[in-house]
Amino acid sequence: MDEHDFLAHRFEGHRAHLKAVANRMLGSPTDADDAVQEAWLRLARTGTAGIDNLGGWLTTVVGRVCLDMLRTRKQRREDPHDARLPDPVVTGPEDEVLVADAVGVALLVVLESLNPAERLAFVLHDLFGVPFERIAPIMDRTPAAARKLASRARQRVQGAPVPDRAAQRRVVDAFLAAARGGDLTALMAVLDPDVTLRADGGKTRPSQVLRGADAVAGRLATFHRMATTTTSRAAVVNGTAGLVNTAGDALVSIMGFTTANGKITGIDILADPDRLAGLDHCSVF
Template identity: 65%
Template sequence: MNELDFLAERFEEHRAHLKAVAYRMLGSLAESDDAVQEAWLRLTRSEADKIDNLGGWLTTVVGRVCLDVLRSRRLRREEPLESRLPDPVVSEENGACPEHQALVADSVGLALLVVLESLDPAERLAFVLHDMFGMPFEQIAPIVDRTPSTARKLASRARRRVRGQPPVPDPDPVAQRRVVDAFLTAARGGDFDRLLVILDPDIVLRADSGSAFPGGMKVLRGAEAVAGQFATFQRMATISVARPVLVNGTSGLLTTVDGELNSIMNFTIANEKVVAIDILSDPDRLADLDLTGLEP
């Protein structure tokens, strides 16, 4: 085995971790892959034999790459990512593949990623690397060009904004699915009163239709508004086929109309109530999703 092959083997041992870091930082699967690939390229150009802690070195590189991407988004003043849903990770209910499990470990649902999008880039990096991956502030500080004390304050500010938003999902997948099934039955029947029982009073519905309905992500708040929306679209609920899946590790639905993928829905269930629904129906982004792990 030559030196490059040996280095590639060592890199592959860290790939899943690096992509998990990048996904939490960027909310984009494609950009996460690009960040991991950039880390590999920088590793091949470095004096790898002098790196004592390869995992820490690679995590630092991915963190810097992601920070540059987040700052670049703001400098270009393009449509902010918080006006669109993060990319969903979709898998079978009977168990995600190891890569998917690493991506969505620790209840990294779409609702939490939406909250992370609202953070300042440096706050997001400090929070993700410290609170989610346990990196010491002494290692985070050089990435954001701050002192360890300032890096600690960045994470603290982020933590205050993230705390309680969204509620922690119920851990029992069977209980989650029971609530989603009840919701689907009520929606198909246009049962407004039953929907009000199932939905949390403060539920948030986020719907990202992309270019199909310009104007960015639509947000509805409150059980009556959300129940009214689904009661109105009773006919669409009736003609679509809803398949149970896991979306970022929690109960979701993959809906098709006439055999064509129509939407990915993610439900956040807390205290046996639906507290958040995230719907991606952007045709362009749906076409880019990797659904090869799903049974036909």
Template identity: 60%
Template sequence: MDEKEFLAQRFEENRAHLRAVAYRMLGSLAEAEDAVQEAWFKLTRSDRSEVENLGGWLTTVVGRVCLDMLRTRSSRRESPLDTPHVPDPIVSSADGDPEFASVQADSVGLALLVVLETLPPAERLAFVLHDMFAVPFDEIGPIVGRTPAAARQLASRARRRVRGLAPEPEADRAKQREVVDAFFAAARDGDFEALVKLLDPDVVLRADVGAGKLGINQVLRGAEAVARQALMFQRFASTGILVLVNGSIGSVSAPEGKPVSVTGFTIVDGRIAEMDILADPDRLARLDFEFLDA
């Protein structure tokens, strides 16, 4: 095995970890792949003689690439800040094998990703690298151009915001499924009162149908408003397929077998606290739904 093949093998050993870092940083599967690929290019062009920990080195490289991408994204933002954006969901079978399910259970939830989207780029990087991947602050500081102490403050500010805005979801998947099943049953039956009881009083629904459709993209708040919306679209309840969305019970609406939306549910204390709906046809077309045909 020559040096290039050996390097490629070592990189592949780290690919899943690097993709996980990039996805949490960017909330986009396609951009995460781009960031990982850029890390490979940087690796092949770098002097590796002083790299003692390749995995750690690659993690900081991906972090720096993602930071640049986030800053570019922020400077080019054209849509209003209050326009809902649902990050790319990771969708898989709700009846997958236990080993795969255990991996999915470690996926970051959509509700948390939505909160991460609100953080300034440097805060997001400090929080993701330190709190999710245990990267020390003396390695994070140089990436954001700060001292380790300042990087610690960035992560602390991000942590407070995350704790204040991201609900702590129900971890028991059977309990999640029970609530989601009841929600769809109430929607199919047109039972408004049952829907309201299944929704947290302060429930938030985000619907992202794609750029340029501001009249359809929406954020609804409150149990009665979300219940009324569910009744308006109760015909989709009959086409809902239970799946895992970022490791938690969610659904894919697929009339005639073609996915038209993905919904992530965040269950807290036996009620639905958040619903994140992606119905952007361009982004849905890039997701993997092959398991639906199995």
């Protein structure tokens, strides 16, 4: 076994842990794979000379990579024209308690609300036991500052309200009924005045961001076509009530809904064929 193969063998021994860290940081298996691959490339370039704790070094590298990716993601989301959506986490409507991941879908959703530094400090310390002395240099903060970030994140996680899944489902069912019937009045009744729709159609179809009930309701013909030409299955998408739309054995789109006070405040539609093809279909179908 030459030096490169030996290094690759040692890296593989840490891959599962690194993937778990990256997945909890990013909430996207695809992005997590990219972060882990970047860690391997950096290790392959530098070698292990001067590295006393390879696992700790790799965790730090993955943390830095994920922090950069989260910051880039946040900047994209602040772009009013950006409609790229993160990979959805999809489970059956009654199966969320069976999700094997120790974090679970609900926590991933709460983590999405944290800023990148809070998320890094919380995930690495609270979920993986990384000491603040090692976390601080990743974000160019002091250990005390990193501790405060983790504490603030912990409070938000612990204070997150328990979602009323039945109420969410009623709102999504009302949306689907309005779409199937082509009923504009019923659709407007279920949309919050400030609703935002983000549709990620990929390379071949234009993506879009729509804001306001009038603009979203203006897509009624598209919703009607979706509801009458595909089979819509209830699912939990990113921790809230959603829909998985299929045509035969083909996955057409995944819709996630954000609701409040009996109204839809946000609709995320992933319809990018390339990204849908890359999802774990065992968890979607």
